[in-house]
Amino acid sequence: DAGVIQSPRHEVTEMGQEVTLRCKPISGHDYLFWYRQTMMRGLELLIYFNNNVPIDDSGMPEDRFSAKMPNASFSTLKIQPSEPRDSAVYFCASSFEDSEAFFGQGTRLTVV
Amino acid sequence: GENVEQHPSTLSVQEGDSAVIKCTYSDSASNYFPWYKQELGKRPQLIIDIRSNVGEKKDQRIAVTLNKTAKHFSLHITETQPEDSAVYFCAASPRSSNTGKLIFGQGTTLQVKP
Numbered sequence: 001d002a003g004v005i006q007s008p009r010h011e012v013t014e015m016g017q018e019v020t021l022r023c024k025p026i027s028g029h030d031y032l033f034w035y036r037q038t039m040m041r042g043l044e045l046l047i048y049f050n051n052n053v054p055i056d057d058s059g060m061p062e063d064r065f066s067a068k069m070p071n072a073s074f075s076t077l078k079i080q081p082s083e084p085r086d087s088a089v090y091f092c093a094s095s096f097e098d099s100e101a102f103f104g105q106g107t108r109l110t111v112v
Numbered sequence: 113g114e115n116v117e118q119h120p121s122t123l124s125v126q127e128g129d130s131a132v133i134k135c136t137y138s139d140s141a142s143n144y145f146p147w148y149k150q151e152l153g154k155r156p157q158l159i160i161d162i163r164s165n166v167g168e169k170k171d172q173r174i175a176v177t178l179n180k181t182a183k184h185f186s187l188h189i190t191e192t193q194p195e196d197s198a199v200y201f202c203a204a205s206p207r208s209s210n211t212g213k214l215i216f217g218q219g220t221t222l223q224v225k226p
Contacts, residue, residue: 033214035216042201042216042217042218042219043156043201043216043219044216045213045214045215045216048213048214055213056213058113091155091156093214098144098205100146100158100161101146101158101214102158103155103156103157104155105154105155106155
């Protein structure tokens with residue numbers, strides 16, 4: 001398995017534009033997590049899914065953020081409209097039951 | 113909800129010395145405590161984890177201890193090497209209740225001086 005795959009690796013967009021981040025978890029994993037990493041706030045859990053169902057989205061900063069998992073092999077995190085303060089590295093991670101969570105390489109988002 | 117506090121935020125040691133990073137958590141239901149290492153520009157990667165049914169776990173130069181009563185756990189790195197320099201994150205999760213939620217501490221930047 002190639003591990004957790006995220007795309008794009010880097011994204012630069014203008015304020016107000018819609019941004020979509022993508023994640024393919026490891027095959028067979030039943031948990032999927034979206035994290036945001038900044039210098040100021042560290043690694044923040046935004047939302048996580050279990051068997052494609054959103055379980056806890058209390059970390060989603062505001063209504064501009066939304067996440068979906070239409071099937072076991074794909075998830076998206078969308079920001080609309082984007083703002084400069086959304087600039088961060090966004091990580092997707094997956095795990096099987098209560099085992100280790102594996103992280104993707106992350107998407108570095110810059111909103112100008 | 114769970115809150116994880118990690119200390120210190122930065123740690124500088126001489127090569128060969130030991131390094132200790134400490135974390136406390138708030139949710140008594142948490143029973144899974146992993147430690148991740150993140151090198152500059154890379155993804156966090158698991159280095160060791162411990163579950164609440166054990167008090168200590170060791171893997172070569174790395175060990176983790178857990179005190180469930182006090183709700184704290186620590187990472188110990190012995191005989192540190194320059195390649196140990198990275199950011200280390202602790203995390204806590206109430207895995208047995210099938211929530212899967214994994215909450216991270218703020219991170220510790222470890223610098224090992226040659």
